Amino acid sequence: MSTQLLLLHPEDVPRDSPVQLAAPEYASIIDDSRPDSVGVTLARSQPATSSDSGSDVEDEDEDSSPAPDGSNVIWVARSRVNQCRVWHGETSIGAPGRLLRRPVHAVIDDAPVYGQVVGYDSAIVSVRHANGTSQVQASKVEEVAPSVVFLLYKATLVKRLAIPAVRQAAHSKILDRLLGEGGYQATRQISELLAGIALTKSHPTPQDRIMWIDPATGSDTPCSVGHVIDFGFFRDGNVPLTPDVSLGFLPGSA
Numbered sequence: 001m002s003t004q005l006l007l008l009h010p011e012d013v014p015r016d017s018p019v020q021l022a023a024p025e026y027a028s029i030i031d032d033s034r035p036d037s038v039g040v041t042l043a044r045s046q047p048a049t050s051s052d053s054g055s056d057v058e059d060e061d062e063d064s065s066p067a068p069d070g071s072n073v074i075w076v077a078r079s080r081v082n083q084c085r086v087w088h089g090e091t092s093i094g095a096p097g098r099l100l101r102r103p104v105h106a107v108i109d110d111a112p113v114y115g116q117v118v119g120y121d122s123a124i125v126s127v128r129h130a131n132g133t134s135q136v137q138a139s140k141v142e143e144v145a146p147s148v149v150f151l152l153y154k155a156t157l158v159k160r161l162a163i164p165a166v167r168q169a170a171h172s173k174i175l176d177r178l179l180g181e182g183g184y185q186a187t188r189q190i191s192e193l194l195a196g197i198a199l200t201k202s203h204p205t206p207q208d209r210i211m212w213i214d215p216a217t218g219s220d221t222p223c224s225v226g227h228v229i230d231f232g233f234f235r236d237g238n239v240p241l242t243p244d245v246s247l248g249f250l251p252g253s254a
């Protein structure tokens with residue numbers, strides 16, 4: 001019999017759990033012995049906190065969970081587990097649930113867009129972007145770093161980025177410039193981050209805000225471009241924090 005598949009949200013995980021989620025993840029039930037809670041383990045590994053290092057979505061079978069050793073077991077309220085059950089075959093159609101609340105890139109009507117997955121139905125995800133919300137096949141959506149989405153959300157890309165491979169290289173270049181990798185000096189200057197990638201007149205300002213679903217809570221929160229750049233520069237770039245910089249991915253978050 002197939003393992004029961006759950007889509008676990010960060011808010012489903014108790015605060016004292018040794019495992020915390022950055023965004024929704026698939027999980028499997030491995031211990032049903034307690035009356036009020038159920039032991040689950042993640043169907044795939046994931047970072048403990050939001051990161052500015054994007055990762056590709058991979059199709060995985062729901063039975064690919066690592067053998068539980070106690071440290072990776074999450075105890076979830078039984079009442080919540082019943083609401084988290086999803087079709088066991090979701091991981092074979094692009095793992096749409098795992099894309100929820102994540103920053104993504106997709107091509108819609110032959111144009112590249114950057115946004116956030118705000119919902120899904122079967123193999124189709126809803127991506128909220130600068131021009132509204134569009135439905136896209138989950139397998140056609142790529143998870144990218146938050147800073148890439150915020151910087152390119154409304155930007156006009158230079159013509160050569162119409163080529164997918166060139167666009168992918170540009171995503172990596174933005175991160176290299178932000179984090180000081182690949183021979184670049186780390187910078188928070190938007191003009192330097194987007195040089196040769198987006199038309200100057202379309203560059204965002206640090207004060208520009210985007211309505212963003214907090215991955216940890218599911219609540220809509222206005223978040224500034226500058227805040228996301230700071231998060232990547234200081235936390236992911238391992239730069240000592242200054243007093244005026246928040247540690248959370250979203251303003252006010254821990």
